[in-house]
Amino acid sequence: MPLHPHVVKRFDELKAIRTHLHTCPEIGTETAGTVAFITSKLDEYGLSYEAIGENSVLAKVDGKAPGKTVAFRGDMDGLVTQEETGLPYASQTDGRMHACGHDGHTTTMLALAQYLSTYRDFDGTILLLFQSGEEGYGGAKKVIEDGLFEKYSIDLMFGYHNWPGEDPDKIIVHQGPCMASEDRFDIKVTGRSGHASMPHGCIEPFAAVADMIKAAQTIIPRKVSAHDKAVISITQVHGGSAYNIIPDDVMIRGNVRTVDGGVQDCIESSLATVVDGVAKTYGVEAEFTYYRKHPVLMNSTPELAIAAAERVVGKENVLTNVLPAMGSEDYAFFMEHTKGCFVWVGNGENSPLLHNSKYDFNDEAMLTAASLFIELIHDVM
Numbered sequence: 001m002p003l004h005p006h007v008v009k010r011f012d013e014l015k016a017i018r019t020h021l022h023t024c025p026e027i028g029t030e031t032a033g034t035v036a037f038i039t040s041k042l043d044e045y046g047l048s049y050e051a052i053g054e055n056s057v058l059a060k061v062d063g064k065a066p067g068k069t070v071a072f073r074g075d076m077d078g079l080v081t082q083e084e085t086g087l088p089y090a091s092q093t094d095g096r097m098h099a100c101g102h103d104g105h106t107t108t109m110l111a112l113a114q115y116l117s118t119y120r121d122f123d124g125t126i127l128l129l130f131q132s133g134e135e136g137y138g139g140a141k142k143v144i145e146d147g148l149f150e151k152y153s154i155d156l157m158f159g160y161h162n163w164p165g166e167d168p169d170k171i172i173v174h175q176g177p178c179m180a181s182e183d184r185f186d187i188k189v190t191g192r193s194g195h196a197s198m199p200h201g202c203i204e205p206f207a208a209v210a211d212m213i214k215a216a217q218t219i220i221p222r223k224v225s226a227h228d229k230a231v232i233s234i235t236q237v238h239g240g241s242a243y244n245i246i247p248d249d250v251m252i253r254g255n256v257r258t259v260d261g262g263v264q265d266c267i268e269s270s271l272a273t274v275v276d277g278v279a280k281t282y283g284v285e286a287e288f289t290y291y292r293k294h295p296v297l298m299n300s301t302p303e304l305a306i307a308a309a310e311r312v313v314g315k316e317n318v319l320t321n322v323l324p325a326m327g328s329e330d331y332a333f334f335m336e337h338t339k340g341c342f343v344w345v346g347n348g349e350n351s352p353l354l355h356n357s358k359y360d361f362n363d364e365a366m367l368t369a370a371s372l373f374i375e376l377i378h379d380v381m
């Protein structure tokens with residue numbers, strides 16, 4: 001079936017919901033206002049729900065007979081940035097904006113909720129997760145820590161992100177990694193301070209810092225296979241306070257992205273080796289801390305999404321050879337606990353990029369995504 005007629009029929013109502021959410025973005029896990037709006041809609045649809053994580057909501061819809069449990073996730077937080085779209089429904093709060101389209105993802109979930117309240121033509125249980133704090137606030141982790149997978153034996157989970165650069169009739173399904181891991185690191189280099197005119201009496205940290213940064217850049221070409229994708233970026237160097245003082249400490253910070261857990265391990269251990277080796281050479285102390293922020297988002301059931309997508313938008317509009325993004329997505333944590341898939345739906349060929357101050361969610365992407373999810377329900381339940 002192409003776009004599902006039930007969601008197409010409700011397009012004006014969905015647009016009204018989406019543009020309303022666009023006016024009132026909330027940040028991180030402080031999504032109480034959005035949650036109040038969502039639960040008022042779930043009440044209207046007669047669906048039961050529970051609070052989970054930190055200001056996230058889980059709606060539950062039982063079908064006509066017992067069966068699989070399938071979850072869908074939409075994120076709902078905005079970003080700390082000033083909107084410059086000039087739209088009539090632009091954010092009413094200065095410095096906050098739905099610049100990643102989570103207003104659209106939330107509305108898609110409400111479209112699905114309304115559909116399921118009307119048609120319980122499936123077996124099993126459907127969970128709809130409205131998740132806070134995707135934009136770096138640990139929202140998914142909090143939902144998992146609150147027992148999502150202990151309470152429910154979830155067989156499959158699906159989610160999507162809108163994707164600028166393709167039109168909304170395009171669905172992109174990655175057969176394997178979809179989005180990169182994100183790791184962060186700190187290297188605190190400690191020498192011994194003193195007068196700039198007498199470095200021989202100090203342990204000058206900057207030469208070691210310069211070599212550590214240079215050596216870190218050799219890890220990808222030398223340790224990671226040319227066939228693998230990875231990025232190491234040094235993003236901060238802090239140290240020193242005067243022209244004539246050699247400081248005690250310098251802090252280096254950086255960011256690592258990969259689409260392979262093995263490469264991630266290799267980069268972590270190679271950075272540790274570089275830091276240790278350079279520190280010994282220069283006689284400085286170096287404290288290396290590596291934080292794993294997001295795992296690789298790995299699709300384990302792309303074939304399900306591809307089959308359903310082909311029916312919704314046609315085989316020629318399902319793109320399966322698109323490279324994974326080096327950005328990360330906290331949906332990746334869910335894929336460590338169950339099988340499933342995260343797809344991209346086009347947001348328009350000329351759409352401004354995600355997180356751009358002129359970005360806006362393309363409402364037509366909701367029709368594609370909701371239709372895809374309905375097809376998936378019919379396929380797997």
Ligand SMILES: [Zn+2]
Binds near residue numbers: 099100135354355
């Ligand atoms: Zn984002």
Ligand SMILES: [Zn+2]
Binds near residue numbers: 100102134
């Ligand atoms: Zn996003």
